Amino acid sequence: MSTAALLFYLFAAMTIVASLGMVLNTRNTVASALSLVVAMISLGAIYVLLDAYLVAAIQIVVYAGAIVVLFLFVVMLLNLRMDVFPAARSRLPKLLGIAASGWGLWMFLRLLPGSLPAISPAPEGFGGFRALGTELFTRYVVPFEATSLLLLAAIVGAVILAKRRID
Amino acid sequence: MPDLGVILKLLFMVVVVMAALLPVITWVERKQSAVMQDRIGANRADILGIRLLGLLHPLADVLKLFGKEDVVPLGANRFMHLLAPVIALIPGIITLAVVPFAGVYDFGSGPVSMVAADVDWGMLYVFAVGSIATYGTVIAGWSSNSNWGLLGSLRGSAQMISYEVTMGLSLVGLFMCFNSLKLQEIAQAQDTTFRVFGFLQTLGFVHALPRWLSVVRLPMWGILLQPLGFILFLTCIMAENKRAPFDVPEGESEIIAGYHMEYSGMRFGLFYTAEFLEIPVIAMIVATLFLGGWTIPWLSTQRIVGPLTGEIGVGAAMGLCLILQVFSFFAKVIFMIWLQMQIRWTLPRFRYDQVMDLCWKIMLPLSLANIFVTGLVILAIQGLSR
Numbered sequence: 329m330s331t332a333a334l335l336f337y338l339f340a341a342m343t344i345v346a347s348l349g350m351v352l353n354t355r356n357t358v359a360s361a362l363s364l365v366v367a368m369i370s371l372g373a374i375y376v377l378l379d380a381y382l383v384a385a386i387q388i389v390v391y392a393g394a395i396v397v398l399f400l401f402v403v404m405l406l407n408l409r410m411d412v413f414p415a416a417r418s419r420l421p422k423l424l425g426i427a428a429s430g431w432g433l434w435m436f437l438r439l440l441p442g443s444l445p446a447i448s449p450a451p452e453g454f455g456g457f458r459a460l461g462t463e464l465f466t467r468y469v470v471p472f473e474a475t476s477l478l479l480l481a482a483i484v485g486a487v488i489l490a491k492r493r494i495d
Numbered sequence: 496m497p498d499l500g501v502i503l504k505l506l507f508m509v510v511v512v513m514a515a516l517l518p519v520i521t522w523v524e525r526k527q528s529a530v531m532q533d534r535i536g537a538n539r540a541d542i543l544g545i546r547l548l549g550l551l552h553p554l555a556d557v558l559k560l561f562g563k564e565d566v567v568p569l570g571a572n573r574f575m576h577l578l579a580p581v582i583a584l585i586p587g588i589i590t591l592a593v594v595p596f597a598g599v600y601d602f603g604s605g606p607v608s609m610v611a612a613d614v615d616w617g618m619l620y621v622f623a624v625g626s627i628a629t630y631g632t633v634i635a636g637w638s639s640n641s642n643w644g645l646l647g648s649l650r651g652s653a654q655m656i657s658y659e660v661t662m663g664l665s666l667v668g669l670f671m672c673f674n675s676l677k678l679q680e681i682a683q684a685q686d687t688t689f690r691v692f693g694f695l696q697t698l699g700f701v702h703a704l705p706r707w708l709s710v711v712r713l714p715m716w717g718i719l720l721q722p723l724g725f726i727l728f729l730t731c732i733m734a735e736n737k738r739a740p741f742d743v744p745e746g747e748s749e750i751i752a753g754y755h756m757e758y759s760g761m762r763f764g765l766f767y768t769a770e771f772l773e774i775p776v777i778a779m780i781v782a783t784l785f786l787g788g789w790t791i792p793w794l795s796t797q798r799i800v801g802p803l804t805g806e807i808g809v810g811a812a813m814g815l816c817l818i819l820q821v822f823s824f825f826a827k828v829i830f831m832i833w834l835q836m837q838i839r840w841t842l843p844r845f846r847y848d849q850v851m852d853l854c855w856k857i858m859l860p861l862s863l864a865n866i867f868v869t870g871l872v873i874l875a876i877q878g879l880s881r
Contacts, residue, residue: 359575362630384623385620392627393626393659397652401653457615
């Protein structure tokens with residue numbers, strides 16, 4: 329087995345184990361969030377194996393390095409534990425969750441036997457910051473700017489909501 | 496499998512930093528603080544009466560730390576508590592993989608780049624690895640089951656995330672100047688000089704520079720192209736290291752020792768090591784980006800190798816050049832280490848709200864302005880020289 333394949337199986341296994349750890353660990357919220365970090369980092373490693381270096385770096389800087397830290401920040405500040413929450417009154421969320429994952433599994437199984445489309449080798453510089461940046465700022469510049477407007481609106485909304493409570 | 500060269504290059508960096516620089520830095524820290532406070536500083540540790548200016552103190556420290564009891568507080572999350580110092584230590588070490596300590600040399604069997612991992616996304620890797628360092632602080636404070644520790648880790652995570660944003664933005668101007676994220680390419684781009692008054696010609700004030708003006712040349716260093724970027728980046732990366740004046744996560748006068756308050760013995764020593772390991776790593780990154788890395792000012796690789804090749808052959812000339820440039824690199828690294836020590840023992844510490852105001856209200860707008868102005872200047876130069 330090649331080194332790349334070996335590394336892929338290692339990080340894929342890590343991703344799956346960490347994701348299960350996140351979902352199944354209901355006793356300790358912080359440990360659950362930390363499992364999410366491990367899953368994010370292993371996903372980043374898989375992106376590296378796919379030559380998607382920019383996506384890998386952003387995956388780790390943004391998700392593992394910033395977003396989950398903010399999750400942890402809130403969880404630790406409020407000292408949240410699962411047993412703090414009242415037991416769910418309705419079974420609807422659980423049923424919906426099972427239905428959604430069942431649908432996902434069905435889609436996956438339906439795809440599995442079909443032959444995957446032939447993949448041509450990636451062009452030179454594929455997945456690098458140059459190729460991705462050029463695409464982002466030429467072809468996809470309108471969606472890119474629209475996303476930043478959306479984020480700006482979210483920031484303004486957060487500031488307004490937070491300010492109201494202080495006054 | 497990775498070849499032998501990669502392992503040797505990584506080993507060189509790790510050994511130089513861990514075995515040579517790290518113990519000396521702890522000594523320099525003590526001596527520097529003593530000089531600033533008008534004391535003599537550490538000079539008592541001795542072996543058979545030999546004191547060596549206090550250079551034996553790091554050895555005494557490590558022996559003392561290993562001899563202490565390893566306490567895990569009651570009610571702490573044992574696994575996380577033992578894991579946190581290791582997480583704090585790792586990012587600093589693995590950053591060394593992408594730092595070039597010398598240039599690219601051809602000894603006859605193809606070019607050899609003197610960096611363990613010569614990746615295109617070098618600086619992105621540095622940012623990614625640096626962002627993981629936050630977890631050492633966060634997990635340490637939380638797992639200790641102590642209020643002081645938790646306060647320290649909350650402060651630490653807020654500070655590190657905030658400064659990461661400005662740290663990334665403060666370098667965008669530099670990336671635009673050198674058109675690369677690869678540390679080796681950025682260092683190579685600085686291996687040249689520029690005419691200080693060349694802009695007069697570019698802007699069309701004069702047709703040709705008088706001879707005496709065109710002689711004035713400066714090395715093409717990042718600090719000369721991006722002076723504001725240098726100040727912003729140095730400030731941010733020192734804030735990431737959480738040392739004074741940015742030491743609010745472990746502010747002694749408020750929260751005792753912050754996130755590593757419940758650690759004892761060598762586990763505390765690991766946090767200490769992580770903090771001190773980041774000093775040379777920061778020095779290396781800053782030296783590579785802003786001080787020309789391994790380049791020797793006014794003496795580019797061709798100007799060293801070219802004349803020497805006829806005298807002693809290309810292999811020996813390359814070898815000599817390699818040695819000179821390694822020394823040049825470490826001279827700059829040692830200067831940056833000294834500068835960090837000087838800043839740490841000169842400035843009083845910030846209050847927590849001042850740290851946040853400095854980041855979001857002053858440095859972030861400045862770094863955005865820096866990007867805008869750099870873009871304008873690059874566009875103007877490209878437009879005028881066409």
